[in-house]
Amino acid sequence: MNILLIYDISEDRLRRKASEMCKDYGLVRVQYSAFFGRLNRNLCGELKRRLADLLKDSCRSSVIILPLHQESLEKIIKLDFNYSDEDVV
């Protein structure tokens, strides 16, 4: 399934590790705190557990994983202003 993963993590070190973890699972950074990609249910559950373990002692963190319906992808609205993929990789 296609997913969007967004996070808000207060600690730089944990945020860096979370972004590496997302990339390890093949997710692509689409904004500074947003990743997109395709994951099966097992891998999605695994990533969730690993993020939960990473962030359990965080001062203040939120992760939202949103399974996306095909219809959502077709109706997505994207506004870019001098924004390229290189900025967020």
Added chain:
Amino acid sequence: MNILLIYDISEDRLRRKASEMCKDYGLVRVQYSAFFGRLNRNLCGELKRRLADLLKDSCRSSVIILPLHQESLEKIIKLDFNYSDEDVV
């Protein structure tokens, strides 16, 4: 329709204005750079145009508006660690 709006805006002033704009349209902040809410097609188009106008001279900005299917909302995964709504309002 239910939407998720996420942004990555380099300028503090523009980011503040964008967040005020999202709230004006009844969207609720769910993370620092993520808003959720219900908008009809007309209001969604209006918000998109107003954000595009606000950000047209931005150094580096991205806005993604994602219409959400009911199924996505039912399958959402949320991890919170010492994170409350007050932190992001």
